[in-house]
Amino acid sequence: MGSDTENALKREARNLLKKGDVDLVLGYCMEGDNVIPCFISSPGEVDGLVWNNRCKNNLAVYLRELEGRVAVVAKGCDSRAIVELLKAKQVEREDLIILGVSCRGMVDKEGEEYGSCRVCLHRNPVVYDLFVGEKVSEREERDVDELESLSLRERLEFWSKQFRKCINCLACRNVCPMCFCEECVLEKKDPEWITRAGDASNLFLLHAIKATHMAGRCVECGECERACPVDIPLMHLYSRVCRDVEELFGVESGMNLEDKPPLAAFDLERDAMLEENEKNKRG
Amino acid sequence: MKKIREDDVIKLLNELRKKYEVIAPVKLDGRVYFKTLGEGDVLTLDYVNSVVSPKDFFLPQKERILEFSESGGEVTVEDELSSKKRVFFGIRPCDVNALLILDSVAREGFEDPYYLGRRDNTLLISLECVEPGDDCFCSVFNTGPSLDEGADLVFTDIGDFYLVKSLTDEGERLVSGSEFFRKATGGDEETAGKKRKECVKGMESLDLRNFSVDEEVVKEKAKRCLYCYSCTFICPTCYCFDVVDRMDLYSRNGERMRFWDSCMNPSFTEMAGNFNPRDGMVGRFMNRINHKLRYMRDRYGVYGCVGCGRCIRNCPAGISMLEILREGVRK
Amino acid sequence: MEAKNKKDGFEPRIVGFLCNWCSYAGADLAGTSRIEYPPNLRAVRVMCSSRVNPLFVLKAFQEGADGVFIGGCHPQDCHYMEGNYYARRRFMLLKRLIEYMGINPGRLRVEWVSASEGDRFAKIVREFTGDLKRLGPLDLRERVCDGI
Numbered sequence: 001m002g003s004d005t006e007n008a009l010k011r012e013a014r015n016l017l018k019k020g021d022v023d024l025v026l027g028y029c030m031e032g033d034n035v036i037p038c039f040i041s042s043p044g045e046v047d048g049l050v051w052n053n054r055c056k057n058n059l060a061v062y063l064r065e066l067e068g069r070v071a072v073v074a075k076g077c078d079s080r081a082i083v084e085l086l087k088a089k090q091v092e093r094e095d096l097i098i099l100g101v102s103c104r105g106m107v108d109k110e111g112e113e114y115g116s117c118r119v120c121l122h123r124n125p126v127v128y129d130l131f132v133g134e135k136v137s138e139r140e141e142r143d144v145d146e147l148e149s150l151s152l153r154e155r156l157e158f159w160s161k162q163f164r165k166c167i168n169c170l171a172c173r174n175v176c177p178m179c180f181c182e183e184c185v186l187e188k189k190d191p192e193w194i195t196r197a198g199d200a201s202n203l204f205l206l207h208a209i210k211a212t213h214m215a216g217r218c219v220e221c222g223e224c225e226r227a228c229p230v231d232i233p234l235m236h237l238y239s240r241v242c243r244d245v246e247e248l249f250g251v252e253s254g255m256n257l258e259d260k261p262p263l264a265a266f267d268l269e270r271d272a273m274l275e276e277n278e279k280n281k282r283g
Numbered sequence: 284m285k286k287i288r289e290d291d292v293i294k295l296l297n298e299l300r301k302k303y304e305v306i307a308p309v310k311l312d313g314r315v316y317f318k319t320l321g322e323g324d325v326l327t328l329d330y331v332n333s334v335v336s337p338k339d340f341f342l343p344q345k346e347r348i349l350e351f352s353e354s355g356g357e358v359t360v361e362d363e364l365s366s367k368k369r370v371f372f373g374i375r376p377c378d379v380n381a382l383l384i385l386d387s388v389a390r391e392g393f394e395d396p397y398y399l400g401r402r403d404n405t406l407l408i409s410l411e412c413v414e415p416g417d418d419c420f421c422s423v424f425n426t427g428p429s430l431d432e433g434a435d436l437v438f439t440d441i442g443d444f445y446l447v448k449s450l451t452d453e454g455e456r457l458v459s460g461s462e463f464f465r466k467a468t469g470g471d472e473e474t475a476g477k478k479r480k481e482c483v484k485g486m487e488s489l490d491l492r493n494f495s496v497d498e499e500v501v502k503e504k505a506k507r508c509l510y511c512y513s514c515t516f517i518c519p520t521c522y523c524f525d526v527v528d529r530m531d532l533y534s535r536n537g538e539r540m541r542f543w544d545s546c547m548n549p550s551f552t553e554m555a556g557n558f559n560p561r562d563g564m565v566g567r568f569m570n571r572i573n574h575k576l577r578y579m580r581d582r583y584g585v586y587g588c589v590g591c592g593r594c595i596r597n598c599p600a601g602i603s604m605l606e607i608l609r610e611g612v613r614k
Numbered sequence: 615m616e617a618k619n620k621k622d623g624f625e626p627r628i629v630g631f632l633c634n635w636c637s638y639a640g641a642d643l644a645g646t647s648r649i650e651y652p653p654n655l656r657a658v659r660v661m662c663s664s665r666v667n668p669l670f671v672l673k674a675f676q677e678g679a680d681g682v683f684i685g686g687c688h689p690q691d692c693h694y695m696e697g698n699y700y701a702r703r704r705f706m707l708l709k710r711l712i713e714y715m716g717i718n719p720g721r722l723r724v725e726w727v728s729a730s731e732g733d734r735f736a737k738i739v740r741e742f743t744g745d746l747k748r749l750g751p752l753d754l755r756e757r758v759c760d761g762i
Binding site (some may be wrong): 148153163185199212226263268283 | 668672689690696699700703704705706708709710711712713714716717718720723724743754755758
C-alpha cells in the first residue's frame with residue numbers, strides 16, 4: 001500500500017494541528033508489529049501515523065467519547081459509520097474534519113483479508129473534508145450468500161450451532177460503532193427479555209434482536225466479527241438485514257446524510273405494493 | 284517415568300470414557316475448543332490453546348446453583364453440587380496455573396462448593412507446550428511451558444510418543460491401571476528436556492522483580508479500549524460472577540443462577556439510584572490491570588495473569604498485556 | 615405436550631397481538647356474533663400494531679408459540695394516523711429475517727382487520743391455524759438447544 005498516502009496523511013494532520021484547526025487527530029499507529037488506533041494531539045507526534053493494509057479498526061466508534069474538534073482518518077466503512085452517527089445526532093458535523101482515504105481491504109496478522117473486506121462494495125469514503133491518496137475502483141456486484149441455498153431446517157441448524165458457541169460476552173455489541181443506546185435491551189433487567197442465565201434459545205433471541213436493530217444501520221465494517229472470540233459469522237446476519245432494507249425500502253445505510261431512517265418512515269403506495277409482493281412470496 | 288504412543292492417546296481416552304466424563308480439545312469451525320467427548324467427536328492434538336479458557340468447565344458461563352420451591356407454606360431448597368468424576372485432557376500448563384489461582388479464590392473465607400465440587404472431582408492431564416504460540420508469554424510468570432505441580436499427569440510431546448510424568452497418587456493409579464503406558468528411557472527424558480528448553484528460548488523473558496504497574500502507560504492504553512470485555516470472558520483467571528433468582532410465573536418455584544460478569548461492564552459497580560463509584564472507562568480498565576498485576580499478587584502471592592495470550596489475540600483494539608508488563612519493567 | 619409431538623393431534627399455539635381499535639374489536643365482534651373459530655389464538659391487546667416490538671414476536675417463538683399473529687387497522691384507518699405504516703415495514707423485514715434464520719415466514723402473519731370484520735377475523739384465524747397444523751410444531755427452544 002502506498003506510503004505516498006501515508007506521507008500525505010501526515011502532512012495534512014500536521015497542518016491541521018499546527019494551525020489549531022483540530023485538537024486531536026484520530027488515526028492509526030504502530031505498537032510493536034501491531035497497528036492500533038491512536039490519538040495524536042501535537043504536531044510532534046504526527047510521524048507515528050501510519051496507513052497500510054492492517055488499519056482494520058473502525059475509528060468512528062471513538063468519536064462519541066472524544067471532546068473538542070477531531071480530525072479522523074476515514075476509509076469507506078468509517079465514513080459510512082460517521083454518516084450514520086451524524087444522522088442519529090450522536091456527533092456534530094462542525095466538530096469533525098474527515099480525512100478520507102481509500103481502502104484496498106484490510107488483512108490480519110497472517111495476511112488473510114477479513115471477511116467483511118472481501119465482500120465490501122464501498123472502499124472509497126462517502127463523505128470527507130480532505131481526501132488523501134488515490135481513489136480505488138469499487139466492486140460492482142455482491143457475492144451470493146451461500147446460506148441462501150440451505151433449506152429452512154438447515155439454516156436453523158446452522159445458526160443454532162453457531163449460537164451455542166456464544167459465551168454471551170456482548171463484545172459484538174460493545175465494539176459496534178452503531179450501538180450507542182444508553183440502555184440496551186440485551187441487558188435490560190426489568191423486564192428481562194434476554195437472560196444471561198438461560199439456555200441457548202436466549203442466544204438465538206439475542207442475536208435475532210441485535211440483527212433487527214442493525215436494520216438500516218449496519219455499515220458492514222466487520223468489527224463485530226473480528227471481536228467475537230468464538231467466530232460467529234455475525235456479518236452474514238447483519239448484511240442480510242441491510243440487503244433486505246435496501247431491496248425493500250431502497251435505503252443503504254451510511255451512504256447519504258439525507259436518507260430517513262427506513263423504519264421510521266413510510267411510503268404509502270409503494271409499501272402497499274411491497275406488502276402485496278411479500279405476501280405472495282412469503283405467506 | 285512412563286510414555287505413551289500418540290495413537291494410544293485416543294484409545295486411552297475412549298477407555299476412560301467408560302468410567303469418567305472426558306473433556307478434551309476438539310476442532311470446531313477450524314478452531315479448538317475444549318468439549319466433553321461424545322460419540323463422533325474427533326480429538327485434536329494440534330493446537331496452541333483453546334479459544335475459551337478451561338475455566339468454563341469449573342466455573343461455567345452459567346450454572347444453576349440451587350433450586351427452590353414453596354408449597355403449603357414450606358420452602359425446600361436443593362443445592363446442585365457436582366460429584367461427577369471427570370478427566371480433563373490436554374489442559375495447557377498456563378491454564379493449570381490459572382486453576383490454582385481460582386482455587387485460592389474459591390477457598391478463601393467462604394468456600395465455593397460448586398466450583399470446588401467440580402475441581403475436586405476432575406483429574407487433570409496436562410499437555411506441555413513444545414512450541415510457543417504467537418501471543419504466548421507464560422515464561423514471564425513461570426507458568427509454562429513446562430509444569431511441575433497442579434495437574435495429576437503431565438504429557439510431553441517427544442515425537443511419536445508422549446512422555447508421561449505423574450504428579451499425584453491419583454495420576455499414578457491411572458497410569459498403572461492402563462496397558463497403554465510403557466516404560467520411558469533416559470533418552471526420552473532427555474528429548475523432553477531439550478524440547479522444553481527450546482520452547483522457552485523462543486519466548487519473552489522479563490525480570491518481574493522490578494515490575495510495577497505504570498499507571499500512565501495503562502491510562503494511555505485505556506483510551507483506545509473499546510470496553511467489549513471479551514478479554515474478561517475468555518481469561519482463564521477472571522472469576523467475577525453475578526447471581527440472579529429466576530422465578531416461575533406464580534413465584535412458587537425458582538432457581539438461582541450464577542453466570543460470568545465483567546468488571547469492564549459499567550453495570551458491574553452500579554448501585555441503586557444509578558450511582559456508580561467506578562464510573563469512568565479508564566477507571567474500569569485500570570481496575571482490571573491492577574487486579575491482575577497488583578491486587579492478586581498482594582493477596583495471594585501470585586500474579587493474576589498466567590500469560591496464555593488469549594486477551595492479546597482477541598483484543599479488537601490491539602491492547603497487549605505483555606506490552607503493559609514490558610513498560611512496567613522498563614520503568 | 616404429548617399430543618403436540620404427534621402431528622395429527624397437533625394443536626398449534628398462536629400468540630395474537632391485536633390492536634385495541636380495530637382487530638381486537640373485530641375479534642370481539644366475532645365472539646358476540648357467535649362465529650366459530652379455533653381456540654388456538656391467545657389474544658394480547660395492544661394499543662396499536664406499531665406497539666408490537668419484533669422482540670415480542672421472537673420471544674413468543676422462543677417461549678413455545680408455533681405462530682404469531684399481528685392485527686392492526688387497515689391502512690389509512692389507524693387510530694394514531696400512521697402507526698400501522700411503521701408496523702407494516704417492520705414486520706416485512708422481520709419475516710425476511712426469521713426466514714434467513716430458519717423459521718418459516720408463514721409462522722408470522724400480519725393482517726389488517728377492522729372492527730366490523732368479525733367474520734373475516736374468524737376466517738383468518740381458521741386459515742392460520744390450518745396452515746400451522748400443516749407446518750407442524752416449531753419447538754424453537756428444543757431445536758436451538760439440542761440441535762434436533
